[in-house]
Amino acid sequence: MAAWKDLEQAEPEFAARVRRLFGAGRHKTIATLRADGSPRISGIECEFADGELKFGSMPGARKGADLRRDPRFALHGPVFHPQEGKEAEWPGEAKIAGRAVLAGPAGDGSDGDLFLADISEAVITRLNPEATLLVIESWTPQRGLRVVNRE
Numbered sequence: 075m076a077a078w079k080d081l082e083q084a085e086p087e088f089a090a091r092v093r094r095l096f097g098a099g100r101h102k103t104i105a106t107l108r109a110d111g112s113p114r115i116s117g118i119e120c121e122f123a124d125g126e127l128k129f130g131s132m133p134g135a136r137k138g139a140d141l142r143r144d145p146r147f148a149l150h151g152p153v154f155h156p157q158e159g160k161e162a163e164w165p166g167e168a169k170i171a172g173r174a175v176l177a178g179p180a181g182d183g184s185d186g187d188l189f190l191a192d193i194s195e196a197v198i199t200r201l202n203p204e205a206t207l208l209v210i211e212s213w214t215p216q217r218g219l220r221v222v223n224r225e
Contacts, residue, residue, distance in 0.1 A: 075172055075192040076215040079125030085219050088211060092151075092196050093122055095168035099152030104129070106140035106147055114140055120149065126190045127170065128177075133185035141189060145173040149191070156201065166200025166209075 082089040096102065104118040116137040120129040129149070131138025141147060148171045156164035172193040180186035197212045208224045 075194050077125055078122055078127040078191065078193065080215065081193060081196055081213060082125070084215075085213055088198070088213060088219055089196075091198055092168045092170070095165060095198065096120065096122070096151040096170075098154065098165070102152065103150045104137060104147055105150075106137050107144045108136075108140060109143060118149070127193065129174075129189055129191070130180035131187045131189070132180075135186070138187045141174040142176060142187070145175065145192075147172065147174050147191075156205075161201055161205035162203055164201055164205075166198050169195075169197045169199075171195045171197075 078089075081092075100119060102118050102120055104116050106114050106116065108114050114136060116135075118129055118137065120127060131141065148169060151168040153167050154164070170191060170193055172191050172195070174189035175192050177188045177190045180188045193215070195212060195214050197210065200209050200211075201207065202209050202223065210222045210224065211219065212222075213219045
């Protein structure tokens with residue numbers, strides 16, 4: 075897997091677009107796995123800093139307990155729907171999946187947890203310029219960037 079800086083080095087333009095889409099709004103959504111294996115969706119904030127994608131969990135939060143037990147996660151950036159008649163202007167949406175690496179306390183004197191993303195995949199879903207096809211751009215450390223068009 076990879077740190078954020080690895081994606082930035084491998085595909086700087088794609089990484090910049092992922093980061094811009096994540097920066098379009100403050101609140102993101104993270105999927106974690108409960109102890110019984112069922113999914114949990116939670117609100118979260120994240121930041122790109124020092125070549126890492128970082129996110130935290132407040133003390134006692136279930137998502138933090140989920141990630142400490144099973145580090146797999148999927149993080150979804152803010153979602154904005156295409157505006158009718160202006161679909162070609164829709165910037166798309168971004169997702170990142172991987173494993174959360176516990177990096178210590180979330181801040182000075184905090185009981186919360188700070189996690190760094192070990193990225194297995196980054197994805198942008200958008201429309202082509204004519205707004206006639208769904209374009210899925212995905213990057214993994216193993217295969218690099220791939221683009222798929224779907225009707």
